[in-house]
Amino acid sequence: MTDTWIILGASSTIAKAFTRSVAETGAHVILAGRRMDDLEASAADASARSATGATPVAFDARDPATFQPIIDAAIATGGTINCAVFVGSMPSQDDINADPALVDGTIADSFTGPARFLQMLAPVLSEQGSGSVVGVGSVAGDRGRVGNYVYGAAKAGFATYLSGLRNQLGRNGVHVLTVKPGPVDTVMTQGLGDQPFMTTADAVVADIHKALRKKRNTLYTKWIWWPVMTVIKLIPEPIFKKMSI
Amino acid sequence: MTDRNSTEYAGWGRALRANGVLARPNTQSEINANAPAIGNRRSYGDAALITGGTAQDLTQLDRIIAFDRTTGLLTVEAGISLGELARVLAPQGWLPAVLPGTGFATVGGAIGMDVHGKNHHHVGSFCQHVTSITLIQGEKTKTITPKSGSIWKATCGGLGQTGIIVQATLQLSQARGDMMLVSEQRATDWDHHIALLDGSDAPYTVGWIDAMATGTSLGRGIVEEGEICRGLKPTARGSKKIPFDAPHLALSSPIVRAFNALYYRRVPKSGRTVVRPINDFFFPLDKIHDWNKLYGRRGFHQFQCVVPLNQSSVLREMMEKVASSGLASPLAVLKRMGAGLNGESAGYMSFPMEGYTLAIDFPNRPAARDLIAKLESLALKANGRIYLAKDALSTGTAIKSMYTDHPKWAAATAKADPHKHLQTDMTRRLDLRT
Numbered sequence: 001m002t003d004t005w006i007i008l009g010a011s012s013t014i015a016k017a018f019t020r021s022v023a024e025t026g027a028h029v030i031l032a033g034r035r036m037d038d039l040e041a042s043a044a045d046a047s048a049r050s051a052t053g054a055t056p057v058a059f060d061a062r063d064p065a066t067f068q069p070i071i072d073a074a075i076a077t078g079g080t081i082n083c084a085v086f087v088g089s090m091p092s093q094d095d096i097n098a099d100p101a102l103v104d105g106t107i108a109d110s111f112t113g114p115a116r117f118l119q120m121l122a123p124v125l126s127e128q129g130s131g132s133v134v135g136v137g138s139v140a141g142d143r144g145r146v147g148n149y150v151y152g153a154a155k156a157g158f159a160t161y162l163s164g165l166r167n168q169l170g171r172n173g174v175h176v177l178t179v180k181p182g183p184v185d186t187v188m189t190q191g192l193g194d195q196p197f198m199t200t201a202d203a204v205v206a207d208i209h210k211a212l213r214k215k216r217n218t219l220y221t222k223w224i225w226w227p228v229m230t231v232i233k234l235i236p237e238p239i240f241k242k243m244s245i
Numbered sequence: 246m247t248d249r250n251s252t253e254y255a256g257w258g259r260a261l262r263a264n265g266v267l268a269r270p271n272t273q274s275e276i277n278a279n280a281p282a283i284g285n286r287r288s289y290g291d292a293a294l295i296t297g298g299t300a301q302d303l304t305q306l307d308r309i310i311a312f313d314r315t316t317g318l319l320t321v322e323a324g325i326s327l328g329e330l331a332r333v334l335a336p337q338g339w340l341p342a343v344l345p346g347t348g349f350a351t352v353g354g355a356i357g358m359d360v361h362g363k364n365h366h367h368v369g370s371f372c373q374h375v376t377s378i379t380l381i382q383g384e385k386t387k388t389i390t391p392k393s394g395s396i397w398k399a400t401c402g403g404l405g406q407t408g409i410i411v412q413a414t415l416q417l418s419q420a421r422g423d424m425m426l427v428s429e430q431r432a433t434d435w436d437h438h439i440a441l442l443d444g445s446d447a448p449y450t451v452g453w454i455d456a457m458a459t460g461t462s463l464g465r466g467i468v469e470e471g472e473i474c475r476g477l478k479p480t481a482r483g484s485k486k487i488p489f490d491a492p493h494l495a496l497s498s499p500i501v502r503a504f505n506a507l508y509y510r511r512v513p514k515s516g517r518t519v520v521r522p523i524n525d526f527f528f529p530l531d532k533i534h535d536w537n538k539l540y541g542r543r544g545f546h547q548f549q550c551v552v553p554l555n556q557s558s559v560l561r562e563m564m565e566k567v568a569s570s571g572l573a574s575p576l577a578v579l580k581r582m583g584a585g586l587n588g589e590s591a592g593y594m595s596f597p598m599e600g601y602t603l604a605i606d607f608p609n610r611p612a613a614r615d616l617i618a619k620l621e622s623l624a625l626k627a628n629g630r631i632y633l634a635k636d637a638l639s640t641g642t643a644i645k646s647m648y649t650d651h652p653k654w655a656a657a658t659a660k661a662d663p664h665k666h667l668q669t670d671m672t673r674r675l676d677l678r679t
Contacts, residue, residue, distance in 0.1 A: 041310060048309035
């Protein structure tokens with residue numbers, strides 16, 4: 001049976017690279033995002049790259065009414081359903097400090113929206129008894145840092161959610177992979193200047209596929225972020241609160 | 246969504262650099278119509294450099310928009326690379342009709358330089374297989390075709406000066422497989438080399454030349470003839486990377502001489518036939534990422550000219566100068582070019598013309614720059630021309646006398662981009678827009 005991949009946030013740079021990688025294996029892709037014209041162009045690209053099918057559908061993490069039609073579109077393909085979540089938004093902490101209302105949107109985009117979507121999809125996956133969920137979090141979720149803690153908090157919430165989802169779906173043969181990328185050269189990081197251990201979307205996607213094959217639970221990419229974040233998590237709070245990293 | 250910081254960046258040869266803003270639009274709607282577009286910066290000189298201004302890197306616009314598997318018509322965004330297209334299309338039985346020596350070149354760049362490949366003698370240049378181009382010109386978005394007249398001829402090989410190339414439709418050619426059957430034979434000297442190239446009727450033909458060999462060995466090399474075939478796929482080898490600038494010694498004359506002698510003897514006297522993955526045949530150097538760093542921080546230049554068929558003696562004279570200078574690198578290529586599809590060239594400023602083309606890399610040193618100046622004046626005297634995708638050293642006067650259609654191009658670009666927003670360091674250095 002062919003694979004069907006729901007790609008949430010299909011216009012993001014990493015999602016684009018991921019979509020191509022599964023299109024080339026002949027999967028059916030459901031491209032969910034906000035900009036329909038962009039999704040239609042990506043669907044044509046996926047078809048040219050040997051996708052069995054490519055369906056653009058509207059998705060807004062802040063509008064739950066858009067969720068069910070995506071799940072219906074995936075079921076209609078008749079393939080083994082998988083889901084990869086690439087949504088999230090990262091306004092700068094300075095902007096959030098100036099306009100606290102931005103907290104709601106950041107958390108809806110990066111956590112509550114995708115969590116509610118996956119909660120709706122979970123019974124379908126359980127019944128199917130196979131398939132994978134790839135949830136993209138961030139190393140920013142491992143500790144609240146002065147420069148980025150609202151986004152970090154949303155990603156931390158999402159990571160905890162994925163951990164629980166893994167615990168639940170794992171009993172029914174569905175694998176859940178949490179991906180924690182460091183800085184990736186994407187739309188989101190443009191204009192931020194040089195970032196430590198920057199990687200590319202293609203490299204992240206290659207790591208995701210490797211982790212899926214090995215049924216890993218959590219993937220740090222680049223790998224260096226695992227030891228780095230392990231150290232950062234170990235810094236005692238009295239010291240950490242005075243640091244700006 | 247652009248990076249506003251000014252950065253230093255370079256052409257592929259790294260001898261010329263620019264300081265300016267590099268923007269990277271993610272969608273067509275984010276494109277600024279008044280800033281020149283660049284791709285993967287595989288032009289050696291300053292064709293993709295904009296000092297003090299904004300250059301727009303279009304490599305994020307890299308989607309296939311439409312692909313008709315029965316006719317081989319393919320519409321793509323301009324930032325997709327030709328290597329990516331070959332990788333995706335070959336298993337489906339199609340290939341871009343023309344592939345240059347690097348797969349990193351983008352479709353937009355291939356149009357702006359009207360690139361050629363090892364099959365030029367049969368199929369002509371890249372733009373002769375483009376059926377439409379979408380340009381952003383100021384407020385307007387416009388699609389042009391070969392029937393559009395002067396704007397088409399000014400866009401093909403036109404250095405991106407007629408508008409921002411955002412999309413193009415290519416007529417692909419059918420590929421019977423994704424492997425290449427390659428026959429290699431030694432060319433023992435100059436005359437033999439030319440004779441082998443003249444006598445070749447293979448779909449793809451190119452000669453590697455030992456630019457260090459002198460005397461009776463002058464012009465010796467290996468002539469490669471290729472044909473696409475189906476075959477067992479050898480296991481893919483990973484790519485390698487040059488991690489840092491090499492010391493100057495790396496490409497010094499004794500090392501190049503020794504390398505070339507070994508490389509020449511790699512092919513047995515009686516010749517041989519091998520099967521290679523097509524990407525290895527078309528893009529032999531792409532497996533070594535950042536190979537341009539081999540030349541060290543000073544960078545390098547490539548001299549590439551084409552001279553008419555009856556001027557091969559001038560080419561031999563050039564080769565004598567190169568060989569006796571001892572300055573050349575192992576990368577030196579000789580090829581016979583055809584008259585172009587239907588006996589004409591695609592654009593006013595297209596490089597390809599019927600004749601022999603010679604391309605040689607030199608480290609960026611004063612002696613090499615002097616030698617290149619001499620080679621250029623020889624090319625001019627022989628009614629030849631040099632390739633703007635490679636040039637970093639020429640003058641506007643020389644280029645304008647080599648490209649006799651330049652006035653038509655200048656008129657068309659003046660109309661298409663009246664405020665000269667799309668000028669690059671190259672068009673300024675060579676004063677091409679007047």
